[in-house]
Every structure is written in structure tokens, then in C-alpha cells.
Amino acid sequence: MAEKIKLFVNGQEVEVESGKNLVDAIGAVGIEIPHLCYHPALGADGNCRMCLVGIEDGRPPLVPACKTRAVEGMKVQLDTEKIKKIQHDVMEFELVNHPVDCPVCDQAGECKLQDYYMQYDGQKSRMTVPQVRKAKHLDFGCGVVHDQERCILCARCVRFTRMITKTGELGIVNRTDYARVTIFPGRPLANRYALNVVDICPVGAMTSSDFRFKQRAWFLTSSKGICHGCSKGCNIFIDHNREKYKDDVIYRFRPRLNEQVNGYFICDEGRLTYKLENEQRLTQAMLNGKATDFGTAVEGIRRALSQARKPLFVVSPNCSLEEMRAIQQLAASQNATLCGYSDGYIKQGDGDDYLIQDDKSANRAGFDLLGIDSSQSGFEAAAAEADLLVSFQNDLTRTLGTEACGQLKERMNLISIGSYDDALSQLASISLPVASYSEKSGTIVNADRILQRFAVAVVKNAPPVSLIQAVAQLGGEITSLESAWEDLTASVAVLNKVDFAQIPEQGLALTDSEVSNVAA
């Protein structure tokens, strides 16, 4: 815990954390200092002047709050006439050349300029000369669309490409009215985190071509989720909306702050994985190439299991801990071999030293915790003697290729329980649709062994059955998350101190040492 200090805001004593600047320190106790250019991940730049505050008896008397460290006994003034006039004037200045095209701007509803105008400005434009016209709808690459007229030149995007991605594609050229954010000629944004500039832009100058004009911000419901694009497990907001007469559809992923995992940002690839949740989903149970209802398909799998001499269960590294445990129990009761062979989910050399990982599955660490073998040799040995293969969301065609899976099918019965209409579910004799990660709750362990829980975000008009329930219907003992938790805490040493119902939002770092577990 950081040290606490006491200071005064508008004459009122507040206790804040030391070592932070005034915007963060006072913001943490619920008093907002308006700011446009400052972003906690990008540091203080002090160019917007929106955060100017008065310091009583201070030298100098006016300071930018983003660049001023909170000090014991400081007397900060936010509500004096002078400060209010500064905020009002800065807003008026920002809006001098702003096109005020909020009706067509995607940022409307989550725009700092709109919020601050309502809060601090609220007057009509006094401009009598024509506004400076700049370029609109510029394609900056990586799906970023820039509007120079809306830009307030806070340089957040410029600092992002310099400080975070260290690629420096963006810059501000010219001065005064002619200043604008731009790319170097012929050198568009080319980094794997570029779409974060859309999030950090406080106004609508940076928009995403993927989300452009799809929805207005106020229609969207933001649910907390965890990205399953790779083993980092970045925290995200799942923005979804159920339009009239339609289904609940995800429109975008946005990064959610988690200092322990991803910080303020996510990668573009993960951000766009929301499309997989909407498209190419397996919604219909299939039995020998014919559509059937869920119950019949479950009955078919039960029959196949009872007839099989030696079943092989292949579990996906994207399954949650609870699901893995449920499948493990089912495998034990059915005398089946359990295997997590999924090398196809690993893209060797794709990761970087920031967020992106080689392993494109979310919970491979869960295999280690539960002792599920995921080696190729283990799979081959088991496949040699098996006569039934049941895949639990594991698209084996990614690992073996479609052809090899076709050869497997000649030797044994192939059953797929999955969420996507992938190549394996088309090959399988029975395919059973289950909920995907945005539609279920669960717990996963990321590459850094941080245990994170996620809850149901999207509720479809016809909600798919969760994998745990599907396994229970096949004869598994675990029927709910709670029963899975009891079992996990009882049987897995690392998890025996974990209270699954109380996993903190920031996640829980799993270590083998008892001390840190108790402290957590």
C-alpha cells in the first residue's frame, strides 16, 4: 500500500496516495480535474492546459495538475472564479476550429470534448471568421481513420506510437491553425497495437474503420470480459447490443485497465477476435450430417461412449479450469484417455515482449495445474488404440490438418463438442453446439500464472448450453461452477487456498509459495 498524505481541495481535507500527480491522486478520491492530453499510461505532456489548478500560497500560483506531484498540506483550488474562467476559455479555444459534427461522429457519447463543453463551457461560438478547414477521413493504416478537423492536438496518439509501440509513425506537423497530426508520406501506421489510438483519443479524431458507423456509443452495453485471443488474457470490455428483432451481437472489444495483466491496452488482433464470436458459430446440433436437436445429439454421444472400447477425449486449451475439471472427471468415469494436444494453437515466434504471446489459447496453464497431458507423443499413443475421439472445443484440424483428421475418422468415430463451425465439427459424426467464452462464466490462468475470472457477457436469444452442462448431461459429476470450484480447491494443491467466488478483479497471481497465496 502506498503511503497516504493529506492535502486540501477547495478547502476540504482529503487523504490521497503520495507519489502521484494531482490528476491521479485527487481523481482516485472522486474529484475530477478536467484533462485532455494527460493519460496515465502516456505520462504528462501539459499541452492542453485544461488541468490548470490554483495552488494557494504557491509559487507559481497556477500549475498544470498533470505535472504537479501531490504534496502533503498542498492547498489546491478548483472552484475559484479564475480557474473556472481558465477552463471555460481553454474549452472555447479548443472549439474554435472544431467542426461540431457530433451527429456523424462515432465518438459522440464518449467524447471528452462533449462532456467538458457541457460541464465547463456551454456557450455558443463567438467566431465570426470562417473556420480553418483540414483533411477528413484520412486512412492512417491498421484500420485507423483520422479526422484532422476534430483533432485537438493533445498528442496522445503521437506519444503512444513513440512511447508504447516505439514505432513513431505519427507526428504533429506545422504550427498554430495549420498544425495537424499526420503520418510520414507513404508510411502508414504499422504496428500491432495501432487501434489503441482510437481508444486513447479523447475526441473523435481517431476512429476505427471496423467500428465506423456501426453503432452509437450509447446503445452499447459494456460487459467485462477476458480476451481469449492469446495466453495473455487481456482484460476487455465486451461492447454488445441487442437491436430490435435481432440477436445480441458484439460490436467491439475495448481494453479494460488491469495493471497486473495488460495495463491500458490490448493488441489489434485480440481486439478483432470479437468477429469470431458473431460469425461462423455452431448453432445447430448435427447428427451424421443432418440437423437434429440438442437432446438427440447428447443421446447419440452417450450411446457412442457406452459402445466405445477405448474413448479418447481431446480438450481445448481455451476451456476454463472448471470445464477442464469436469471433462477430466468424465474421462475418469468413462475410462477414457484425456489429452490436451493442441500445438496448432501455438504460433511460434508470433509473440512479442509486450502483450502478444505465441500461444493463441487462453488457458494452457490450466493443463499444467490439472495435470492434463498435451504432448504430441501422448496423443499419438492414445490415438493408436482409441476407437472414439471426442473433441471438447479443440479444433484438431488446426494441429493435424484437415487431411490427417479425415484419416483419423476412418479409424475411429469422431465427435465434436464446440462453439464454432470449424473444420472438425464438419468432419465429426456428431457435433454439439456449446457456449463460447463471451456467453459463459469461468476461470482461466494466463501465461504469467494469473488466475482470472470472467462472467457471462452476451446473452443470445437462444442461449447455447455451457460446456459444463453438456458434460454433465453426458454423465459427468460436475454440474455447476460451484461444484467444480469445490472439486478444484480440494484436489489441486496450488488452488487449495483460492476462494473462487472472491477472485479479485485484477486477478490472483498463482505461486507455489504458501505465503503469497495467504496474502492474496
Added chain:
Amino acid sequence: MSAKIKILERKGSSLYERLYLFEVFKGMAVTFRHFITNFLDNSKLLVRHYPEVKPEIPVRWRGRHRLTTHEDGTMKCVACYMCQTNCPAKCIMIEAGERTDGRSEKMPVRFDIDLLECIYCGYCVEACPMEAIRMDTGIYSVIGEERQPFVKGLDELLATKGAFTEEEYKKGGA
């Protein structure tokens, strides 16, 4: 503060009234008197001969919606979804797309108003920042045999003209 109380005599309790038949014949006499006078001369009838004679629609009267256009024929709507957001009946369904006519950046590719759900409150007109949607068509009767024709699409809303001149509309204070 005491309320003013007026006591009314309850009628219908005398023997003459309770005999019922006399009162019925008195009522029938009134009815037949009206029938015969109107039958012989219907020029003084207080009834409008709808649908031969249409009612006069005032400027502020909220009729069926239309989408307005600029002078060069391009639509004013920029698909900001304000009308859809403000609609209490949730009868407006918009899909936005890229605009190519140089007016703005955004325009609706789909703009449906379900007139069976619309309550004709006029909130969409109030919400519109572009004066793109108006209810000044004077159309008060929408007829169809199925549900589908009641969902008015972009083309139909744009094709409908207003029933009043611009000056009249502005003066109407709508």
C-alpha cells in the same frame, strides 16, 4: 378550506318516470324529429362527409413522417440515430453507411419506421439536429392489409412531399 357543495336532486323517482314507457316515447319522438328533418334537408347536418370531404389539416398537426432533402435533392439525414434514441415506441430502425455525395460522411442505408408501433408523438422531429425528419405530410390515414406495408422505408419516406410551404411550416412553430 371548504369545498363548494351543490346538492342535486335525484331524478327518476316519481311514479310518472318510473312508469318508463312515457319517457321512452318522448325520447323516440326526439329521434324521429331529427331523422325526418335531416331526411328532408341534410344541408344543416353537423357531420363531415368523409371520405368525400377531407378535413383541413393544420400545419402543426403530426401526420405520417417524411425525410426531407436539400435543394439539390440529397437527403438531409446523416444517420445520427437521435430520432431512434428519442423514440419512446422504439419504432425507428436505422442502419448507417458511408456517404459518397460529398455532403457529410454518414448517411442511412436503411431507415425504417414501423407505423404500427409509432405513437405519432413527434419526439423524432424534435430530436433531429438536421431538420431531416418531419411529420408535415398531412397524411393521417395509412392503409394496408398486411403488416409489412406499414414499415415505411428510406425511399418512401424521401419520396413523400410536405403538405405545406416552408414559410407556413416555419410559422406553424413546429
